[in-house]
Amino acid sequence: MNDLESRIRASFDRQSMMRTLGARLESVGPGQVAIAAPILPGSLQQHGAGHAGLAFSIGDSAAGYAALTLMPAEAEVMTVEMKINLMSPATGDRLVAEGRVIRPGRRILVVAANVWAETGDRRKHVAMLQGTMIPV
Template sequence: MNEFEARIRESFGRQTMMQTLGAELAKIDAGRVTILAPILAGSLQQHGAGHAGLAFSIGDSAAGYSALSLMPEGAEVMTVEMKINLMAPAVGDHLIAEGRVIRPGRRIMVVAADVWSVTADKRKHVAILQGTMIPV
């Protein structure tokens, strides 16, 4: 395990929100992080689909940790701003958020994440996020 992967896993482990959502780190690469979360009964909206808050939470974390993977040792990351476009209901067994760095910078990083709903072997693109991260 490399240094940034260990740092991301340690930070992720402190996120009680991710624990509440049942989210887990699936893949960590430099500038790219993937998070999986089940669509639990407690994270549904009134029509029975996964709540937008679930998609936003894991998308924001995947994008943020993709930024952290490129930050110097000792840094942590915080979201400055984040936008989401919801494109389809999050219906399925679980969601996958694939975060990536669009533009790394010393003071801010532009990031994005795609969120997919998954049922068996079928993926559906449900949301796109774009935002800005800052080292703290």
């Protein structure tokens, strides 16, 4: 594991929300991070699909950590704003959020994430997020 991945994983491990959701870092690279979470009984909405809050939480974190991969080692980032488009019910075994940096900047970073519902080898695109992160 390289220094960048170690730093991102250490920060991710401090997020109690991600632990609560059962989320795990799947991959870390410059400007890109993937996070997966099981669709647990405690994260369903009333129709039996994964709740939008689950998709938003892992999408926001994936986009934020993608931004953090481009920041100096002593930096952190926080979400300034984030928009989500929900496109399909989140049905499956797990959700995978793939975050990326659209435009890195010194004051703000524009980020995005796609969220996929997976069952076995099938994937369904369930949400898109776009927002901005600020270095802190």
